[in-house]
Amino acid sequence: MTKTAFVTGGTGFIGANLVRLLLQEGYKVKALVRPTSKLDNLQNLDIEIVKGDLNDPELADKMIGCEALFHVAALYSLWQSDKDPLYQQNVLGTKNILAAARKAKIERTVYTSSVAAIGVKEGSIADETYQSPVDKLIGEYKKSKFWAEQEAQNAVKLGQDVVIVNPSSPIGPWDIKPTPTGDIILKFLRRQMPFYVDTGLNFIDVRDVAQGHLLALEKGKKGDRYILGNQNLTLKQFLDQLSEITGIPAPQSTLPSFIPLTVAWIDEYVLAPLGKPPFLSLDSVRMSEQKMYYDASKAVRELGLPQTPIPTALKNAVDWFSKNFALDFKYNSAR
Template sequence: MVTQVFVTGGTGFIGANLVRLLVQQGYAVKALVRPSSCLDNLQNLDVEIVQGDLNDSQLWQLMEGCQALFHVAAHYSLWQADQEVLYRHNVLGTRNVLAAARQAGIERIVYTSSVAAIGVGAAGEIVDETHQSPVDSLVGHYKKSKFLAEQEARIAVEACQDIVIVNPSSPIGPFDIKPTPTGDIVLRFLRREMPFYLDTGLNFIDVRDVAWGHLLALERGKTGDRYILGNQNLTLKQLLDQLAQLTGMSAPKHTVPAWLPLSVAWIDERILAPLGKTPDVPLDGVRMARQRMYYDASKAVRELGLPQSPLSTALKDAVDWFVNQGYVEIDTLRL
């Protein structure tokens, strides 16, 4: 029986919700953090915190005594200038973490991939775990790095490591400290910084359901299988309308043509960034937004028992968390 688990990425959005769930369910948790990590998401939790890096050669020593590993940590960036760090953290880091787990005698691993590694269907087609876009067609180095990191997990499975792969979609909820791109949508809406919207679509899920998906994958997942942790496919407009209904604020009514943010992003990254200006709009982010990223999570629901909590609850809790943490001025919100 698994009693002690090792978690990478526990200070992040998904990781913090997973750590809370594990503690609630009676697991002893050892969380790997970098010396520079913000520990706010782990405050007041009964968790053993150990300092290290995904690429530490002696990482296995920190894992000793644990029966299971949740490798949640990843570097997220859509800036093309971050190409090298994406591959170092996401691909080489995953390779090292899995090797360390083998050396430490970890019995079972849940690896957090992403729907980004799966790719997208044609013209908004809903796809499941059997779909795989060619790596060359994945937009941006983040998606490519997550695809290659997932291949590291598959290589380790072939070498007889017990690994289950989970692919979260776009989570919503509390403890989105950075915030993530999905949280940024919520924040910009609350701050009235979204007069227009792009005609795009995503699959959304309550982040606490994602945490449960990880634990259920540990308990019930098939070795070597991937499980999409998702819930509802919505256009961005539908999500914004839900936020409007929840908050009483007005949702943007007009779309912006894709060529406009593409032009701004191209100028930002290709002209102004080399001159020393910090870019505001990532080119790869705009390219991604031109695709509807819709997914079918029925395998995880059927085989793992993945919860499908209402997105309205996740949105409300995300709004409340951002407000309570001071990300949004109450006067600005005017609920």
């Protein structure tokens, strides 16, 4: 019998890849989208669009008939002024949709958290057993993802079957917004990165992240969290791989942290209050001063999480950005 999955966040990066995977695997898909959402990432897909939002009081009625819930949607913002909407969408929205799933008798839920909720283990690599104190998490976004994950754990205590996945930094197609990682790739392709900052991230192919969601549904342990990641790289190593793929020279000089900190402070505390669109957030600069490294071996071992080589993911991302952002960019496909 064909199963039906209810998916939030299907218009976004991870969600768009997950919806395609679910269709490929024979699922019927209901995708919750806000009335104001752009549907570009869901065009021409054989899915049912359900209008609404995470705090919709009638959400349970819209979920009836679905066996699985993938709660992928979240508000992402590093602006300190967005503290209230981050809490409203990420924390209260998660609490509401989990309650709706209980009411609709959803059999199993996969909740998309983030490594942001885990935090950074200074000078080391964090796994699922590590948790940074919430007051040490940089920025309201990370804190909102922490508290949203607590709502998922509260639902488990009520008997709900919820599995938590924590993606790191995905790379690949359908990064329409784009994400911060996608923005790095896009700026690199446009030759707008004369400098780099001394930071590090864990990267993973976005299609592996989508596969990790489905594997969590099939194999994950109730109440457990699984880091969906692959390779830890410094930003310099990441850019060097991009250079190898594209032939575009990678930046060779680091940017001293006091420069972006100064720009961000002016943006958030001088220009933004005057109504000027801010460019750089203080929290993004503070985060870049850390190396955000993670160990995904639990998901590989217990779920069978794929580990597509990062250069493959990067090439696919480059191809997608080149096609969809009208870049005047050509490179030797033999690279």
